[in-house]
Amino acid sequence: MALRMHKRRTLTVMAGAVAVALVAAACGGDDGGTGSTADSGAAARGPITYVQGKDNSGLLGPMAEKWNSSHPNEKVTVKEQSDQADQQHDDLVQHFQAKDPSYDVVSVDVVWTAEFAAKGWLTPLKDKMALPTTGFLEPTVKAATYNKTLFAAPTSSDGAMLYYRTDLVKTPPKTIDEMWGMCSIAKQNGMDCFAGQFAKYEGGTCNATEWMNAYGAKVVDDAGKPTVDSPEAAAGLKALADHYKSGDIPKQAITYQEEQSRAAFQDGKLLFLRNWPYVYNLASTDKSSKVKGKFAVAPLPGVSGPGTSTLGGHMAAISAYSKYKATALDFLKFLTSPEQQKTNMEKGSLAPVIESIYTDEALVKKYPYLPVLKESIANAVSRPVTPFYPQVTQAIQDNFYAAIQGQKSPEAAVKDMQSAMAAAGG
Numbered sequence: 001m002a003l004r005m006h007k008r009r010t011l012t013v014m015a016g017a018v019a020v021a022l023v024a025a026a027c028g029g030d031d032g033g034t035g036s037t038a039d040s041g042a043a044a045r046g047p048i049t050y051v052q053g054k055d056n057s058g059l060l061g062p063m064a065e066k067w068n069s070s071h072p073n074e075k076v077t078v079k080e081q082s083d084q085a086d087q088q089h090d091d092l093v094q095h096f097q098a099k100d101p102s103y104d105v106v107s108v109d110v111v112w113t114a115e116f117a118a119k120g121w122l123t124p125l126k127d128k129m130a131l132p133t134t135g136f137l138e139p140t141v142k143a144a145t146y147n148k149t150l151f152a153a154p155t156s157s158d159g160a161m162l163y164y165r166t167d168l169v170k171t172p173p174k175t176i177d178e179m180w181g182m183c184s185i186a187k188q189n190g191m192d193c194f195a196g197q198f199a200k201y202e203g204g205t206c207n208a209t210e211w212m213n214a215y216g217a218k219v220v221d222d223a224g225k226p227t228v229d230s231p232e233a234a235a236g237l238k239a240l241a242d243h244y245k246s247g248d249i250p251k252q253a254i255t256y257q258e259e260q261s262r263a264a265f266q267d268g269k270l271l272f273l274r275n276w277p278y279v280y281n282l283a284s285t286d287k288s289s290k291v292k293g294k295f296a297v298a299p300l301p302g303v304s305g306p307g308t309s310t311l312g313g314h315m316a317a318i319s320a321y322s323k324y325k326a327t328a329l330d331f332l333k334f335l336t337s338p339e340q341q342k343t344n345m346e347k348g349s350l351a352p353v354i355e356s357i358y359t360d361e362a363l364v365k366k367y368p369y370l371p372v373l374k375e376s377i378a379n380a381v382s383r384p385v386t387p388f389y390p391q392v393t394q395a396i397q398d399n400f401y402a403a404i405q406g407q408k409s410p411e412a413a414v415k416d417m418q419s420a421m422a423a424a425g426g
Contacts, residue, residue: 158312
């Protein structure tokens with residue numbers, strides 16, 4: 001998800017976060033990446049490289065300048081990847097496999113932590129490399145934990161929200177059926193009704209699981225076993241397929257990733273948009289935005305009330321092959337500091353990982369979307385967290401993509417998802 005991916009997204013009451021911890025624990029059996037390679041260089045300092053996905057919010061440059069001004073002998077060089085999560089993941093895998101020491105600190109999506117930690121590619125944040133997490137949203141810490149060990153620093157959480165046109169919709173829909181009922185407003189104004197990120201990529205997994213969860217499905221159970229073959233999951237996919245066929249979801253939406261869908265909303269072509277918090281700042285400030293002052297956000301609608309966002313967000317992890325781990329650890333502390341977290345929220349609309357920021361009265365007054373974001377995070381559900389995640393997400397993407405276009409029935413799609421996910425962990 002853009003930076004994101006997104007990413008990430010829950011408060012302490014979120015049941016999905018509990019599932020994350022249970023799934024991660026169920027995937028144990030190795031040393032969790034605590035070998036000698038990960039431990040080497042713990043006291044060493046020097047220049048480091050920080051690797052992150054495409055910076056759509058203009059945060060990386062100022063962040064690097066701020067760090068470098070106070071660390072002239074331990075400067076950070078930023079390497080920017082593409083804006084596609086799949087490509088970001090593959091780039092990291094290639095460099096980890098090559099034991100490349102130049103990738104010191106890497107930005108990882110919440111669902112990559114278990115995979116990378118299980119393969120011994122990340123430095124465990126314990127003992128001399130311990131990272132303080134007091135005041136962090138508990139689910140972000142749980143999502144960064146594998147085999148009862150912290151392997152990454154949560155740098156942003158994420159919860160999807162429903163963007164809507166306030167000049168056309170006075171009261172946002174609270175249920176999915178209410179939203180579909182408002183599509184007549186879009187038609188009357190010569191625009192499309194609703195879109196998310198429905199391309200066949202990681203964002204498609206986020207959207208597909210949201211719709212299945214909204215109808216009461218559980219993609220995996222508390223032990224991490226796939227349970228997606230259910231009437232509830234099929235119902236979620238059927239809703240998407242039916243409204244794609246009817247035109248409530250525009251035909252081009254199956255090509256939409258985060259940026260394409262944001263552009264459509266900012267160009268005034270969409271009444272409703274499901275997307276991440278970063279869109280709020282850009283839609284409000286971009287010179288080309290046609291919706292400045294004409295939009296607001298609401299929780300994603302569900303069947304009978306608020307829906308369930310996918311838990312998102314990003315984390316920063318130290319490569320096991322970094323030569324300068326002491327500097328890298330200080331950089332993690334810098335990224336998670338309250339000052340930097342506030343900067344990321346104010347300049348990039350990134351959801352903070354520090355809980356107190358959401359209740360800061362001055363910030364809430366300045367950024368009225370914060371209560372909605374907090375609610376989104378509170379109701380969020382994680383994607384399956386497993387060392388086999390690439391195969392699991394591929395199973396979801398392939399079958400969701402076929403179902404929304406009517407190439408496969410929703411019932412057949414969830415059955416095939418179940419089989420492929422079971423085979424991935426086999």
